[in-house]
Amino acid sequence: MNYFVRLVLLTTAVASLNACVPDGPPETPVAGRWYTVEQVARGEVPFQQYCATCHGNAGQGTADWRKTDANGHYPPPPLNGTAHTWHHSTEVLQRTIANGGVPLGGAMPAFGAVIDDDEALDVIAYFQGLWTDDIYARWLSIESR
Numbered sequence: 001m002n003y004f005v006r007l008v009l010l011t012t013a014v015a016s017l018n019a020c021v022p023d024g025p026p027e028t029p030v031a032g033r034w035y036t037v038e039q040v041a042r043g044e045v046p047f048q049q050y051c052a053t054c055h056g057n058a059g060q061g062t063a064d065w066r067k068t069d070a071n072g073h074y075p076p077p078p079l080n081g082t083a084h085t086w087h088h089s090t091e092v093l094q095r096t097i098a099n100g101g102v103p104l105g106g107a108m109p110a111f112g113a114v115i116d117d118d119e120a121l122d123v124i125a126y127f128q129g130l131w132t133d134d135i136y137a138r139w140l141s142i143e144s145r
């Protein structure tokens with residue numbers, strides 16, 4: 001069997017496999033954003049469970065987030081769009097959630113063991129839901145670069 005035929009067979013097999021897995025009811029897009037209303041709601045649960053202790057239950061972070069502590073670490077910044085979070089692409093945000101800040105000399109713990117990449121997307125949708133349209137547009141220009 002040549003490579004092309006194999007590829008076609010494989011693609012067909014994957015497509016029919018996918019057809020067996022129900023996607024669930026259609027989700028409701030949030031106007032002008034990449035995520036859905038359902039993702040925001042799903043993301044709020046792990047956010048409140050794992051992130052709110054440091055970043056605040058409305059993503060407000062630490063008031064003095066620009067000032068390092070005695071160990072040279074920055075306190076948890078706001079994730080609500082008033083700090084730097086919009087400077088990071090989705091990929092970087094997912095990596096931050098999975099690996100934390102320790103590998104980069106920071107203090108944030110890693111969450112890869114309890115939040116997978118899909119759940120991280122929901123968490124990102126949740127805190128981006130706290131951003132103004134202006135901040136979101138600035139993030140989008142970084143994301144689509």
Ligand code: HEC
Pocket residue numbers: 046047050051052053054055073074075076077078079083084085086088093096097100101102105106107108109111115123
């Ligand atoms: C123990 C406190 C703590 C917890 C819990 C925590 N973080 Fe953090 N986070 C930090 C600190 C401190 C920083 C600043 C960078 C560093 O020191 O690692 C940070 C940085 C970040 C950044 C980068 C922000 C920016 O503006 O550059 C993101 C995104 C983030 N955290 C998301 C999360 C999410 C999502 C969760 C929950 C899954 C979470 N954090 C849980 C302490 C925490």
